[in-house]
Amino acid sequence: MAKKWDKDFFEERDRLNEIVFSNEHLGIKRFFALDEQAYHGGALDEQTKEFMGLVASMVLRCDDCISYHLKKVYDTGATKEQIYEAFNVALVVGGSIVIPHLREAAEKLESLF
Amino acid sequence: MAKKWDKDFFEERDRLNEIVFSNEHLGIKRFFALDEQAYHGGALDEQTKEFMGLVASMVLRCDDCISYHLKKVYDTGATKEQIYEAFNVALVVGGSIVIPHLREAAEKLESLF
Amino acid sequence: MAKKWDKDFFEERDRLNEIVFSNEHLGIKRFFALDEQAYHGGALDEQTKEFMGLVASMVLRCDDCISYHLKKVYDTGATKEQIYEAFNVALVVGGSIVIPHLREAAEKLESLF
Amino acid sequence: MAKKWDKDFFEERDRLNEIVFSNEHLGIKRFFALDEQAYHGGALDEQTKEFMGLVASMVLRCDDCISYHLKKVYDTGATKEQIYEAFNVALVVGGSIVIPHLREAAEKLESLF
Amino acid sequence: MAKKWDKDFFEERDRLNEIVFSNEHLGIKRFFALDEQAYHGGALDEQTKEFMGLVASMVLRCDDCISYHLKKVYDTGATKEQIYEAFNVALVVGGSIVIPHLREAAEKLESLF
Amino acid sequence: MAKKWDKDFFEERDRLNEIVFSNEHLGIKRFFALDEQAYHGGALDEQTKEFMGLVASMVLRCDDCISYHLKKVYDTGATKEQIYEAFNVALVVGGSIVIPHLREAAEKLESLF
Numbered sequence: 001m002a003k004k005w006d007k008d009f010f011e012e013r014d015r016l017n018e019i020v021f022s023n024e025h026l027g028i029k030r031f032f033a034l035d036e037q038a039y040h041g042g043a044l045d046e047q048t049k050e051f052m053g054l055v056a057s058m059v060l061r062c063d064d065c066i067s068y069h070l071k072k073v074y075d076t077g078a079t080k081e082q083i084y085e086a087f088n089v090a091l092v093v094g095g096s097i098v099i100p101h102l103r104e105a106a107e108k109l110e111s112l113f
Numbered sequence: 114m115a116k117k118w119d120k121d122f123f124e125e126r127d128r129l130n131e132i133v134f135s136n137e138h139l140g141i142k143r144f145f146a147l148d149e150q151a152y153h154g155g156a157l158d159e160q161t162k163e164f165m166g167l168v169a170s171m172v173l174r175c176d177d178c179i180s181y182h183l184k185k186v187y188d189t190g191a192t193k194e195q196i197y198e199a200f201n202v203a204l205v206v207g208g209s210i211v212i213p214h215l216r217e218a219a220e221k222l223e224s225l226f
Numbered sequence: 227m228a229k230k231w232d233k234d235f236f237e238e239r240d241r242l243n244e245i246v247f248s249n250e251h252l253g254i255k256r257f258f259a260l261d262e263q264a265y266h267g268g269a270l271d272e273q274t275k276e277f278m279g280l281v282a283s284m285v286l287r288c289d290d291c292i293s294y295h296l297k298k299v300y301d302t303g304a305t306k307e308q309i310y311e312a313f314n315v316a317l318v319v320g321g322s323i324v325i326p327h328l329r330e331a332a333e334k335l336e337s338l339f
Numbered sequence: 340m341a342k343k344w345d346k347d348f349f350e351e352r353d354r355l356n357e358i359v360f361s362n363e364h365l366g367i368k369r370f371f372a373l374d375e376q377a378y379h380g381g382a383l384d385e386q387t388k389e390f391m392g393l394v395a396s397m398v399l400r401c402d403d404c405i406s407y408h409l410k411k412v413y414d415t416g417a418t419k420e421q422i423y424e425a426f427n428v429a430l431v432v433g434g435s436i437v438i439p440h441l442r443e444a445a446e447k448l449e450s451l452f
Numbered sequence: 453m454a455k456k457w458d459k460d461f462f463e464e465r466d467r468l469n470e471i472v473f474s475n476e477h478l479g480i481k482r483f484f485a486l487d488e489q490a491y492h493g494g495a496l497d498e499q500t501k502e503f504m505g506l507v508a509s510m511v512l513r514c515d516d517c518i519s520y521h522l523k524k525v526y527d528t529g530a531t532k533e534q535i536y537e538a539f540n541v542a543l544v545v546g547g548s549i550v551i552p553h554l555r556e557a558a559e560k561l562e563s564l565f
Numbered sequence: 566m567a568k569k570w571d572k573d574f575f576e577e578r579d580r581l582n583e584i585v586f587s588n589e590h591l592g593i594k595r596f597f598a599l600d601e602q603a604y605h606g607g608a609l610d611e612q613t614k615e616f617m618g619l620v621a622s623m624v625l626r627c628d629d630c631i632s633y634h635l636k637k638v639y640d641t642g643a644t645k646e647q648i649y650e651a652f653n654v655a656l657v658v659g660g661s662i663v664i665p666h667l668r669e670a671a672e673k674l675e676s677l678f
Binding site: 260261264265268269270274275277278279281282283285286291305307308310311312314315316318319320 | 599600603604607608609613614616617618620621622624625630644646647649650651653654655657658659
Binding site: 424 | 578584590600630
């Protein structure tokens, strides 16, 4: 069975965020707030926004960003089939250099379902 | 009033595609087909896919790709408010270097509505 | 003599910003504010920050961003020799794909001095 | 002596590809086929294409892609001197940010020869 | 018939290079020399290196770099069929965001042959 | 207490550089020299150049490059507050995809002070 990764991932993320926040830079703190708010449901629902975040993270090849949005989009109730269609858009837009990140995301996805 | 750009854009795109296709490279032809099919409605609807394509194009800063998906997402009936929420996700993910592309997209959007 | 570009550049920038702001997206408005504040003098002075913005813009190959920071760094009293040293850092970090942007920046710089 | 890495690399790659393929997305499957076919000998021979794939992977800083094309170009009979000339092109085009990837590639290359 | 672009392109390039060189930054001057030397024939012949430069320029989406290497690779006697195979490698590696640059390159190529 | 990383980092860097240099490619050797010289104090002082190198490395998301310039900028006597202002510029320019790299840099910074 695929390894559970999401609990460790979010704990490590929280631990490092605390270091960043302990240095109390107002601009950085505000950026993190904007980042979080960008995915709240509004004129577009949260799931659509998480799908946009996932595809953007894949074409920019940011593994941590992919892991984050993969878990979030899963939490909104997205199906595996829907997530693979998002993978496909990212692959076509970003090309074969996306493949190593798609492979890792595919393994992480198995462990969520 | 904002300048109409979409007719010229798609005509120029068609003209150049004809040059590409006239050279009959099978791999390139197949890639173009995969690209087109990736946005067909399936487990995710066409509008969601066009929004993913728009955000991916913005974070990768590809003006022609942005123009294309902007028109397509508009054609699916997306509202201006929804499109600005997609702009915001792209801006937060991709940073201030997205701004020049967001500005151009904003002007193109005005002419569509 | 080199063509004056900076007045037109900032006027066009303002015109497009007005279109963006007229759509009143709070997240985008806040992002633009964070972007502006990031270059205010603080623990690092404004000139150093503008040099960082210039080099970041060059390695990311964003012509509008380069034009903006080139003018700003010039306004802080930077010399042409200092700006060429920043060009050199950007060139070494980002490689030969930076050269077309460096060429354009070099021409714009001549018109400022 | 340098560590053998290629067997593990290709086994892990196969293991993850199986996960991807088990989800049976037709578009992704076709993309992988196009990717594979792009490097077949034709008007340009396979070695030239693998060199293009290697340099493209280096300037895009994709370690897995570099490992893959490094082994493939080695398998076509390329000499170490030829591969270093390709490294040099990638370094000049992509700049100093290519260096960490060039270092890793250099170590992997030692173990192949 | 397709428009001749190469003479204008190289003249403008020379004009801007003169501005850069007139500022006499030793590091920049040396970088330009390294860039030029990287494509000289050695263990790999000049044509192979120009093909590597072309594909690297396409996946990094640098239009000026593409124009430059397109003309150079043409000057080495490469056929249109060979150049389209290089286009295909760039397209597969870099994804659909390469397409606008491929379209422009295709038009420029017609005018060379 | 945060883990000491800098000694290991520079030793591994030296070990791999030796492999690269042992292959005696003149162009690569010259590139490494240009890279080193670009950060020497001149019309701009060394600290300003290291800050430019740090921000460029962050927006290009090159972890090894970030580690290198983080240590160098620290060695010039930069304060933690100054370094966080540089982090902020990089974050605003490069967007949320910079965050995973900023988190790692923040942890590395704690161990230096």
